[in-house]
Amino acid sequence: MNIDKTPIEGCYLIKPKVFKDDRGSFMETYNSQTFTELTGLNPKFVQDNQSVSAYGTVRGLHFQEGKYAQSKLVRVIEGEVLDLVVDLRPLSKTFKKSFSIKLSKENNFQLFIPRGLAHGFSVLKQNTIFCYKCDNFYHKGSERGIRYNDPELNLDWHLNQDDMILSKKDKDLPTLREYLDDRKAQG
Ligand SMILES: Cc1cn([C@H]2C[C@H](O)[C@@H](COP(=O)(O)OP(=O)(O)O[C@H]3O[C@@H](C)C(=O)[C@@H](O)[C@H]3O)O2)c(=O)[nH]c1=O
Numbered sequence: 355m356n357i358d359k360t361p362i363e364g365c366y367l368i369k370p371k372v373f374k375d376d377r378g379s380f381m382e383t384y385n386s387q388t389f390t391e392l393t394g395l396n397p398k399f400v401q402d403n404q405s406v407s408a409y410g411t412v413r414g415l416h417f418q419e420g421k422y423a424q425s426k427l428v429r430v431i432e433g434e435v436l437d438l439v440v441d442l443r444p445l446s447k448t449f450k451k452s453f454s455i456k457l458s459k460e461n462n463f464q465l466f467i468p469r470g471l472a473h474g475f476s477v478l479k480q481n482t483i484f485c486y487k488c489d490n491f492y493h494k495g496s497e498r499g500i501r502y503n504d505p506e507l508n509l510d511w512h513l514n515q516d517d518m519i520l521s522k523k524d525k526d527l528p529t530l531r532e533y534l535d536d537r538k539a540q541g
Pocket residue numbers: 403405413414415416417473474475492521
């Protein structure tokens with residue numbers, strides 16, 4: 355397993371070692387010991403999620419706030435996505451910066467997303483299966499988000515606007531500016 359730093363502090367790209375033989379292949383999809391050795395982090399994952407999406411789906415940008423903030427370890431087991439994070443930690447050197455990477459069944463890449471980042475992905479192949487571990491439980495009241503087409507972030511989802519499929523909830527999310535103003539007002 356290789357772990358590469360990304361431009362966003364605490365966000366790592368993980369490339370599992372795949373063993374191939376006549377039967378097929380094998381890989382460790384998570385090893386807490388190796389993960390801690392290579393990153394210095396020790397997340398305690400408590401929830402595993404899976405979504406299936408049609409080509410053109412955009413999910414995000416999502417995060418949970420406060421005591422329900424989540425780190426996530428995300429991967430694709432069928433199909434391909436463009437996975438995208440935005441740093442929302444005000445004290446971070448990369449505050450408001452984004453990073454994206456293609457995750458696919460073929461490359462087996464995983465992205466570790468620390469708490470304090472917004473996360474989303476666009477689906478580049480039909481019936482993509484997206485799996486992820488979270489180190490905190492789902493808590494509806496702590497869910498927050500930023501609109502996928504935020505004018506300030508100007509994110510490239512690698513999709514034509516006409517092909518995009520979004521939930522009503524995601525279409526109605528606030529812009530980054532609206533979210534940050536709201537966060538400031540709440541103290
Ligand atoms: C995220 C989540 C949703 N749900 C329910 C709520 C809702 O009825 C249904 C679908 O939820 P959503 O539309 O929020 O699903 P989705 O848009 O796939 O949400 C996910 O998006 C990606 C980008 C993330 O980063 C995740 O953390 C998560 O927010 O599933 C749970 O029961 N548990 C969960 O952990």
